[in-house]
Amino acid sequence: MYEERASRLEGAVVWPRTEDATAARTGAVRPVLPDGCMDLLWADGRLLVAGPDTHGYVPDVWRVRYVGVRFAPGTAPAFLGVPAYELRDRRVDLSDLWGAAEARRLTERIDEAADRAAGLEAVALHRAAAAGPPDPLLAEVVRRLDAGGTVAGAADAVGVGARQLHRRSLDAFGYGPKTLARVLRLQRALTLVRDGVPYAEAALGAGCADQAHLSREMRDLAxxxxxxxVALANSDTAQPSGSRTSA
Structure with a gap:
């Protein structure tokens, strides 16, 4: 079962999930799809970071209990203290980023919490307060691209050149703004598909040229x-496209 709620950390989402172990072993769980986000995860007593994905991710080892804090695109690197491109398409132990002693202390704190989701959120809030606010320029880039704007239009709107935007995007998102635009467009299309919109209409509504274009993006990114x-989304074991359970 998957649930999510808005976090007290601006732009973030908190989500607990209990996985069906049998379904996971038989592969009946949808792969995690790129969404522009990064997550801090507690997974069966292990703290992990899920980096930004450029393709569908299927864990090698399934865990049964998860809690996650999903950060809005571009906001996790300041929190984690590492540029996003270093974590692209990776799942890493928090100890690799914050040290074994700190990761062990936080793991024990969350393990003992009556509400692990609230415990993990508290960790995120405390760390984020020390890290400072995310870059507002990149938040505007995300807003414009998520609304279907072009990369050139976003660069002009925030007053930076293409090279500078690409460099800052690598640090914030893990990849360039063109890839981010594709990922956000795919997520818009999948939201429409989940709402029952026919594929062709969903493709056009999300900004794809046609259904064939959307199908190619699904193959490339997902x-x-x-x-x-759709079949997995309609199954009892499916997770929303942004849910980033991982080994």
């Missing part, structure tokens, strides 16, 4: 077809 996505 590694599955739209039909497979």
């Amino acid at each position: 590694g599955i077809t739209l039909g497979t996505y």
